[in-house]
Amino acid sequence: MFSASITALFAAGIVVVLITPGPTNTLLASAGLRQGLKRSLPLIAAELVGYLVSISVWGRFLAQAAHALPWLPALLRVAAGLYIAWLAIDMWRAAVALPDSTPRASGMRPLFIATLLNPKALLFAGTIFPAAAFAHWPAYLSAMLIFVCLLVPIALAWIAFGAALGSGKLRWLDPAKIQRGASILLGVFSLSLAWSALH
Numbered sequence: 001m002f003s004a005s006i007t008a009l010f011a012a013g014i015v016v017v018l019i020t021p022g023p024t025n026t027l028l029a030s031a032g033l034r035q036g037l038k039r040s041l042p043l044i045a046a047e048l049v050g051y052l053v054s055i056s057v058w059g060r061f062l063a064q065a066a067h068a069l070p071w072l073p074a075l076l077r078v079a080a081g082l083y084i085a086w087l088a089i090d091m092w093r094a095a096v097a098l099p100d101s102t103p104r105a106s107g108m109r110p111l112f113i114a115t116l117l118n119p120k121a122l123l124f125a126g127t128i129f130p131a132a133a134f135a136h137w138p139a140y141l142s143a144m145l146i147f148v149c150l151l152v153p154i155a156l157a158w159i160a161f162g163a164a165l166g167s168g169k170l171r172w173l174d175p176a177k178i179q180r181g182a183s184i185l186l187g188v189f190s191l192s193l194a195w196s197a198l199h
Contacts, residue, residue, distance in 0.1 A: 001142035006130055013128035014147055018154045023114045024050075025158045031111075032162025040163070044155040046108040048148060050115025051124070055147075058125035059134035066131075076126040083123070085187060 031040040066072050133143035
């Protein structure tokens, strides 16, 4: 449905945003920490449904709004680029503090609501998903299939990360280095968004 270059850019954008620490990923990791990998697996379905609903609603809204405001997609890309650049700087300065300070609620409902309200959904709908995904059903289904295929292993990795922390297998891990590596990825991605908005 999409060209190889569009698909590659789309997939890269999904991966970069999904691996970034945020409310949903923190809940997944903390669930893995407290409940273990196996008992936390159903939470992936809650994340998936939350994102599907939120991205679909934002995508349809923005597609309709773009007809009346043709400059809106470019403005969203610039705003998203600035937001991601701010996240990258903030992530570089802060240390990863997963576990102890995270909320204890890691059930299906809290995770679904956290994902539904996650600003990443607007980022996906407004800048990362191809515009055609919200104009034609085949393109929408194709885009969502790619999204699902990437979300599931990334969510699983966050749960496994929490479970490994809980078992003491990651004592060698330096959270600051992981945070800085993620911030560099975000910085590069924010530059690519700004470039695509201006060209």
